[in-house]
Amino acid sequence: MHSIDILRFNTSGSVDDGKSTLIGRLLYDSKSLMEDQIEALERSADITGGGQINLANLTDGLRAEREQGITIDVAYRYFATPRRKFIIADTPGHVQYTRNMVTGASSANLSIVLVDARAGVIEQSRRHTAIASLLRIPHLVVAVNKMDLVGWSEQRFQEIRDQFEQFLPRLDIKDVKFIPISALHGDNVVQPSKNAPWYLGPTLLAHLETVHIGSDWNLQGLRLPVQWVNRPNNPTDARLHDFRGFSGQIAGGIVRRGDKVLALPAGIVTTVREIHTFGGPVEEAFCPQSVTLVLEHDIDISRGNMIVGLDSLPSGSTELHAKVCWMHPRALQRGKKYLVKHTSHTVQAMVTEIEHRLDMETLEPQVAPAELGMNDLGEIRIRTAKPLFFDGYAANRMTGSFILIEPGSNATVGAGMLLPGSTPVKPEPSDFTI
Amino acid sequence: MSNYHLDHLQHLETEAIHIMREVAGEFERPALLFSGGKDSICLLRLAEKAFRPADLPMPLLNVDTGHHFPELNEFRDRRSSQLGAKLIVRKVEDAIAKGIAIAAPGEISRNKLQIPTLLAAIEEFRFDACIGGARRDEEKARAKERFFSFRDSFGQWDPKNQRPELWNLYNGRLNAGENMRVFPLSNWTEMDVWEYIRRENLEVPSIYFSHRRACVRRQGQWLPVNTLVPPRPGETVQELTVRVRTIGDIISTGCVESPATTFDDIIAEIAAARVTERGSRADDKASEAAMEDRKKQGYF
Numbered sequence: 199m200h201s202i203d204i205l206r207f208n209t210s211g212s213v214d215d216g217k218s219t220l221i222g223r224l225l226y227d228s229k230s231l232m233e234d235q236i237e238a239l240e241r242s243a244d245i246t247g248g249g250q251i252n253l254a255n256l257t258d259g260l261r262a263e264r265e266q267g268i269t270i271d272v273a274y275r276y277f278a279t280p281r282r283k284f285i286i287a288d289t290p291g292h293v294q295y296t297r298n299m300v301t302g303a304s305s306a307n308l309s310i311v312l313v314d315a316r317a318g319v320i321e322q323s324r325r326h327t328a329i330a331s332l333l334r335i336p337h338l339v340v341a342v343n344k345m346d347l348v349g350w351s352e353q354r355f356q357e358i359r360d361q362f363e364q365f366l367p368r369l370d371i372k373d374v375k376f377i378p379i380s381a382l383h384g385d386n387v388v389q390p391s392k393n394a395p396w397y398l399g400p401t402l403l404a405h406l407e408t409v410h411i412g413s414d415w416n417l418q419g420l421r422l423p424v425q426w427v428n429r430p431n432n433p434t435d436a437r438l439h440d441f442r443g444f445s446g447q448i449a450g451g452i453v454r455r456g457d458k459v460l461a462l463p464a465g466i467v468t469t470v471r472e473i474h475t476f477g478g479p480v481e482e483a484f485c486p487q488s489v490t491l492v493l494e495h496d497i498d499i500s501r502g503n504m505i506v507g508l509d510s511l512p513s514g515s516t517e518l519h520a521k522v523c524w525m526h527p528r529a530l531q532r533g534k535k536y537l538v539k540h541t542s543h544t545v546q547a548m549v550t551e552i553e554h555r556l557d558m559e560t561l562e563p564q565v566a567p568a569e570l571g572m573n574d575l576g577e578i579r580i581r582t583a584k585p586l587f588f589d590g591y592a593a594n595r596m597t598g599s600f601i602l603i604e605p606g607s608n609a610t611v612g613a614g615m616l617l618p619g620s621t622p623v624k625p626e627p628s629d630f631t632i
Numbered sequence: 633m634s635n636y637h638l639d640h641l642q643h644l645e646t647e648a649i650h651i652m653r654e655v656a657g658e659f660e661r662p663a664l665l666f667s668g669g670k671d672s673i674c675l676l677r678l679a680e681k682a683f684r685p686a687d688l689p690m691p692l693l694n695v696d697t698g699h700h701f702p703e704l705n706e707f708r709d710r711r712s713s714q715l716g717a718k719l720i721v722r723k724v725e726d727a728i729a730k731g732i733a734i735a736a737p738g739e740i741s742r743n744k745l746q747i748p749t750l751l752a753a754i755e756e757f758r759f760d761a762c763i764g765g766a767r768r769d770e771e772k773a774r775a776k777e778r779f780f781s782f783r784d785s786f787g788q789w790d791p792k793n794q795r796p797e798l799w800n801l802y803n804g805r806l807n808a809g810e811n812m813r814v815f816p817l818s819n820w821t822e823m824d825v826w827e828y829i830r831r832e833n834l835e836v837p838s839i840y841f842s843h844r845r846a847c848v849r850r851q852g853q854w855l856p857v858n859t860l861v862p863p864r865p866g867e868t869v870q871e872l873t874v875r876v877r878t879i880g881d882i883i884s885t886g887c888v889e890s891p892a893t894t895f896d897d898i899i900a901e902i903a904a905a906r907v908t909e910r911g912s913r914a915d916d917k918a919s920e921a922a923m924e925d926r927k928k929q930g931y932f
Contacts, residue, residue: 282640486647488646539801599799613796
C-alpha cells in the first residue's frame, strides 16, 4: 500500500461567491458523499430545485443556523482520493468573518480564495489573501469562479490575475496558483473543462492532490514543549523504577539519541539518552511527532518547560511583540490582564501597548487605536509574569503562536502571532558534562 | 527530506496523542469513555502511546444501558484488565432505580437514559474531562464540534458559544462544576479508524466480523433477534451471515449482510460501499437501488 498524506485547506467567503457550491462539487465529483447525503440533495432538488441538484445544499445545516441567528462557525469536512486525504475548514460568512477565517486558517496548508469572475477582485478577496498571508499559509489558490458567466474569457481571467498580482508582492505568500473554474457546472474542479482550451494547468482537485506540502513542517531547530512528565508509579518492571520521561509533540526540528539539548527555563545542557515511543526506543524523531525523551541528567523539568536544540536557540523574554486577531465582543484594551497559552505553557500577562490596528479596507495600519474590537487585527505588546521561549511566527507556527484567555469567563478571546524576539536564550555557562 | 514524512494515519495519531497529553496535563480528574466499540478501541491504543510506560493517568468509564451486545461487554472487561486500567461501569438500570434516569412511557430504547447516567457518574467522581471517541465525519452537527468541547454545569453544549480553536492550542480552563468533553478522533473518518486498527493489529469484538445470526427485517434494517427484540407477528426470522458496522444497543443496531472475516475485508467493504454509494449517481441502475433503499426506509 502506498503512503498517502493529509492536506488541510480552508475556504472562506460569502454565500454568493459559490463557496458552498465549490465544496459540494469537490465532494460530489470526487465521489465522497454518502448515500444519505445524496438522498438529501435529491430530496431538496425534488422539492425546490425542479429536479436540479443544488450542491450548495450540502452546507444546509449551516444555513438553517444562520436563519436562526446562531453565530456561524467553522465546520470541518473530510474527503479522500487515492492520492490524499483532505480536511476542509469551511468558514462561511460575512458575520465573524475574520475570526472564523483566522481559526480555519491556523492549521491550513493551503487556502482557496474564490473570486467571482464578473466582480473581479473585491475587498473580501484582498482581506482573505491578507489573512492567509498573516497566518503564513504556504499555498494559495485563486479560484476564478463563474467563468461560464463571462463566456470563459481568457482576457477576463488574465485581468483578474493582474489585479491580484498588483498586491501580492506586499504579502508573504510563497506559492500562488490561479485556476479558472465553474463550480456550478464542474469545470476544472475535478474534471478538466472543455470550455477553456487556453488553460493548460491542472484542475483544482489535481492541484490539491499534488501540491508539495512535505516541506511545510519546520525541521530546523529542535523544539519540544513538555506536556506531561512520564513517571511510572510502582512499576512491576524494575528497570522502570527510575524512568523519568518528558512527553510532548515536537514543534520544530529533529532530535537524535545522543544530541545535546538545552532545558528551559532551567538553562541546563544535557544529552538525550533515549527517545521513547510505544513501539520501542528510536534513534531519531522529528516535527510533528509525539515522543517521550529520557535525558542523561536529573533536571527539574515540568509541564510548560521546553527542550531545545543547541544549534538554533529560541528567544526568551517576558516582553512580547505580536500580531493579534481579536475574537471576543469585550474589546482588548491596554492594561488589561489575560492568560497567555503558548505551547504547553500558560502564564499571566498584561497588554502594555496597542501599537496599531489594521484597516481592513485599505490593509494600512492605523496607529495607536484605543482598543481592538471583535474581528480586528492589530499589533500589540504584552508583558508576561514568566518568560516565554519562542520563535517568530514566520519561522515556526507552533512556537510562534499563542492564544489569549480571559480570566473568569475562561473565554478564548484572541489569537497571537509573535514577531521575532531580540534576546536569544543562553545556556548556563557550566553544564553537567564534566 | 522524504525520510521526515508522516502519512495520514501518523498525522492523525500524533494530533490525537498531543490532545490526550493536554488532557492529562491540564485536568485534575479526567476519564476516558470506553465502550469496546471501534472508536474507543483506537482511543485506548492512543492512550497507551501517549502515556506508556506509566499507567494510564485516567480511569475508563462506560455507561451500560443493559442493552449491550454481550460480546461487547465481555471485550470491554477483558481489554480493560489487559491494560491494567481501572474500569468504572455505571448502569442505566441502577440510575432508573435511583430515580436519576426516568424512562418516557412506552420507550424501550435506553439511548437517552445514558445521558443522566453519564452526568451522575461525572458528578459522583467529579470528573472534569471526559475523553470520547466521537468523530466530526459522523454527522453534520458534529462537523462543528471542537476537540475540547466545553459543557456548562448542567452538562450542556452551547454551539453558539464555543471557544475558537487555533493551531494546536486548546483552552482547557474550567470553573467549578463545569466539564470538558474531549474528542481526539475529531479529524478521523470511519476509514481512518479501520485502517488504524489494521495497522496496529488491534483486537475488536467478534461481532464486527461476519457471523451467523438470526435477524428480522424491520424499517429497512436487519435487526438481531434476541429476548429484547422478539420477532413481531408477520415477521420472518432469517438466519443470515452478517456483521455490525457500528455498535449501538442490541435493540437498535442494524446488521449488514457481509462475508468480511478480516480487517482487509472490512476495509475493502467500506471502500466498495463508497464507490457504489457515491459513484452510483451517474448510472441509472445504482440510482434505482438507492431509490429502493429509500423506499424501504419509509420515513420520508
